[in-house]
Amino acid sequence: MAGQPWGELLAFPAVCPAGYGYGYGGGGGGGLRRLREREFPRLRGITYLDHAGSALFPESLLKAFTDDLRDNVYSNPHSQNISSKLTYDTIEHVRYRILQHFHTTAEDYTIIFTSGCTAALKLVAEAFPWIPEGTKQPSSRFCYLTDSHTSVVGMRGITVSMNVLSVPVEPKEMLLSEKNRLPPEEQNCTTPHLFSYPAQSNFSGIKYPLSWIQDIKSGKLCPIKIPGKWFVLLDAASYVSTSPLDLRVHQADFVPVSFYKIFGFPTGLGALLVNNRIAPFLRKTYFGGGTAAAYLAGEDFYFPRKSIAERFEDGTVSFLDIIALKHGFDVLERLTGGMENIKQHTFALAHYTYTVLSTLKYANGAPVVHIYSDTDFSSPDVQGPIINFNMLDENGEVIGFSQVDKMASLYNIHVRTGCFCNTGACQMHLGISNEDIRRNLQAGHICGDDIDLVDGRPTGSVRISFGYMSTFEDAQTFLKFIIATRFSKSDTEVPFQSSVTKLTTESVRSPVRDDCPSCDNANTLAPRVHILDRDLWENSSAAMKTIDWQPPATASESIRAAVSETAVPTCRRGGKPITVTNIYLYPIKSCSAFEVAEWPVGNQGLLYDRNWMVVNQNGVCITQKQEPRLCLVNPSIDLKQNIMVIQAEGMDPISLPLEENTGKEAVICESKVCSHRVKTYDCGERIADWLSMFLGRSCRLIRQSSDIKNNRHQKNTKGLAPATSISLSLVNEAQYLLINVASILHLKDHISARLEEPLEIEELIRRFRANLVISAPESFEEEEWAEISIGSLRFQVVGPCSRCQIICIDQQSGEQNKEFLQSLSAARGRKTNFGVYLMNQPLHSSFPDILSVGSQVLPVLKENPEIQPPPSSEEKCSG
Known part of the structure; x- marks a missing residue:
């Protein structure tokens, strides 16, 4: 308050x-x-x-489980040897333990192990004794509460294929369901119907009455008014994680659960508790290993096992995971005293927080x-x-x-x-x-x-x-x-407006480099590199290998025509054009920037931009989100010596050749990096040891292969050219990220006011990890552009960059300050967009294209609907 x-x-x-x-x-x-x-x-x-x-x-669950595995030999329970018998008997003990946990016995329920609650629901949909439409008998209905998990609603896909109608029922309708109570003569109909509802909503946490189970089965409550016999599927996955379920009192016909919801481990294991009164009527078409008592390979003859569990557990069950459940129940009981205590404890926290x-x-x-x-x-x-x-x-x-x-x-x-x-x-x-x-x-x-x-x-x-x-x-x-x-x-706080059309002339600050964008001043992240002559470029074999592209002539011409038709020099503010003020590349993903005055453009963007990345011992990409000290790793490219030099405080510099080697090859796919598999190779033990020592954790450096045929990290981008497939490096979303100095100045004032201390513009530029920094007169006007041209290069603006917590990391110290993302959100009207993504398709020329500081930027506004960019994903950040 x-x-x-x-x-x-x-x-x-x-x-x-x-x-x-x-x-x-x-x-x-x-x-x-x-x-x-x-x-x-x-x-x-x-x-x-x-x-x-x-x-x-908990730690003790893993210890108890691993100790068990060390002390005992468990093998496939379908064999007859000693270890197999031990496994079988242990599994049966776990079945008993599960029934005990839910206060029931094998006389009333059967445990069928599945891969999870979803698989259990699918099993019910496939095995329930439905009577389809079009038969002489009244047909079955599948009813489900609309406040149900996707996996419950998805059961209707199976029922539809069986010609059984599905009927959604809203929670408020259940309160009126007594009006649908069937007269005694209609309750004698034997047509089976199934009603599914969650014991606890995974959305709001409401616990629906368990009394519904008996009321529906007895005909006191009826989801829809139709003759027949109702069975109840109680989705207990959310409920049983923090509440006790007594199946002696509330005897649902089917109870699916996932055990990771209770214990956290193992995952990929669930169960379907089946009431034995319905179990004999369940249908089974497919049979897998372990489910058959006898069958013929040459004839359509199959005889199932007598046990309901063995009849439906196709193949070998996940026996080691099942054994882990025993320790899960033991540890949970020892730590908490039981589910009733968990129920009271967790509700106390929820009640407090809600209040x-x-x-x-x-x-x-x-x-x-x-x-x-x-x-x-x-x-x-x-x-x-x-x-x-x-x-x-x-x-x-x-x-x-x-x-x-x-x-x-x-x-x-x-x-x-x-x-x-x-x-x-x-x-x-x-x-x-x-x-x-x-x-x-x-x-x-x-x-x-x-x-x-x-x-x-x-x-x-x-x-x-x-x-x-x-x-x-x-x-x-x-x-x-x-x-x-x-x-x-x-x-x-008054949030800044995000639309350039709403910004007044008086509110716009002058950009930093109107006078001389290419001259040296304090706005520097690293020593700039100049490409002195094209001979150096031509003599770089590694560079030539990377720049080996063949864009379709028709595509290039279409871009040139579209841009030349509408792009005119934007000379505002006393006739000063928009220019490129800074160029940065990031050879190693999520490591420090390397600033240059001019740089070659390859088929994936700036040459060598994000060609390498650091991965953990599992081959998963490490970014500053997990390891902020990556920003202290400073790579630089020496085109003359054809090497990348990596430096960090307290470490001797280390260098790597730019030409690809024949080191250990690895194939990776990290979802935040690529939508397809990427061919990479390991850069060796020497650099792995160097990075591991500096970061204090086991890691390796891998490089993306320049074999474009096999490198499938590509993006199909509408608007560039018909059916153009743009090849990406190890970036998240696009080849380039562009920011505007005027936009930085707007944000600088806002953050400085909140921090109550001066803030240098250079620090903000570093935090936003752009490839291109430009000096447009108006803040955020770059968001109104559809395309830009810089020299002979044409770029499509493919959408805004939605920022993550990386902007909260000081790129010179690795220290974090939450205020930056919060201030950006306030300044942008509760969004975190800052900067825009660009894609380019280089045009034919005798020499590789070069991006240079001081080059003029010619924008094309979004006014022409034929060349507007497509929506972009908002989850990406520059890395």
Whole structure:
């Protein structure tokens, strides 16, 4: 609440009485802190609030499991040897343990192991004894609550193929379902119908009544008024992660679960608990290894095993993962005392967080967040430890979930954003119509991307969720993050407008280098390199190999014609043209910039730009997000000596040849780098040892191969030329990133005011890691361009660069300051766009094209719809 002391508001006991059961074993918060330190040391400095996505495994679970594997020999349970028998018996013991956990026995339920909850749902859809349309009997119906996971809704794909109708049922309709109660004579119909609903919504955390199970099966409740016998599928995946489920009382016919939701390990293992009354009626068409009692290879003869579990567990089960479950149950019980304690503990945290979050208001009385909830968080029997919300500004406008996620990452807070594989609940709570979904898809938004607002309306939200190891400190850290980002000087901040058409002449600052863009001054990141003559270029064999492209003549001509038709020199501000003021390349992805005065252009952009990258021991790219000290690694290219020299403080310089070698070849694909596989090779032990010593972690340097035939990191870009495929280096989104000095000046003033200390423009330029810096007169006018030309080169503007936390890293010291991304968000109207991506297709010439500082930039505005750039992905950053 505005004006209220934060310390008093955030005090845990004042908001959450001890009766809610925080902590375990009577030790209260102290005991829980010791548990965290002992079992989850990897969480130091991390606030993990995505337990609904996955629980985290404790150290003692891994130790107990690995000790078990060291002490015993487990082999394929389908064999008959001693180790096989041990495996089989252990698996049966785990089945018993699972039934015990859910307070039932083998007399009532059968455990069928699957790869997860989704596979269990698919199994039900395929095996249920449906009666299709068109038979003499009344046909079956598949009904599901609209507040269901995608995997439940996806069952209708199978039922449709079986000619069975699917009927979605909204939660509010269930409250009226008693009106659909069937008369006794219609309840005698034996046509089987299936109704599926979640025990707990993975969107809002509401717990739907478990009493529905018996009410539906008895005919007291009826999702739709149709004769037949109803069976119930209870999606328990979200519910059982933090709540006890008693199947003696609530005897659903099918209960799918995923065990990583409970223990965090193992992943890829789930189960379907099948009520034995329906089990004999399940149908099976496919049979795999281990499921057949007998079959003939030459005739259509197959006889299944008697056991329901063995009949449906095709192939060898994941027996080592199943054995890990035993230790999961043991450790969970030992650490917490059981699921009832977890239920009380996690709800205490959710109740506290909800209470404080719903209290926060701006000075004008407007709420800071809009919480999407079906309850008032008054009871753990109706509400799980999930809080779903969108952050609002002082005017009540939604701040996109992608923006909130980026801000949370600055505080090392792990949340989840989007629609959480629950489109039905997302539509219901956010007021998104079916037509909105279709329209958003046409606008480029798909599930799981970062397009958080379309026409100012949210496409998803933010979700936090607590787990059994969550603490009061986790909740408080999250709330302090909300307060820090929404109340720090917020009343005095006026966001800058992002559209150049709304900027007045008086508000525009003069660019730094109007007088002499190519002269030396303080705005320097590294010594500039000049290409002295073309002989040097011609003599560089490595360079010639990289610049071996053959653009289609028709494509080149189409670009030249399109640009020459509309591009005119932009001479504003006393006749001064737009010019290139700085050129930077980044030979090693996420390492320091290398500034040059002029540089050759290759088929992937600036020659040698992001041709190398640092990877960890698993071959996964390391960026400054994971290792800020990468910015202290300074590579430079010496074209004359044909080497790359790498320097870092306290280390002897090391050099690598520019020509490719025949070192160890590796094929990698890192999703944030490429959409296809990239051919790379390892640069050897010497540089790997050098980097590992400097960074203090095991890592290696790999280089992208210049074999364009096999290097498939390419981007199909509309507008450049028909069917043009642009080859990329190890960049994320495009060949070039361009920023404008005038835009930097706008942001500089804003950040300096928030920091209350002077800020050098050179530091900001370094943080934004651009390839090209230009001196356009108006801030952010580059966002209004469709194309630009620089000399003989033509570039298409393919979209804005949406910034991540890397701009918070000082590129000279490696120190981080959260204020930079927050200030950018405030300055850009809650977006983090800064700079634009460019793609080029060089034209034919006898010499390679050269980009030079001081060159004139000729823009083409977006006014011509035929050459407007396509929408670009917003998740990328310069790396």
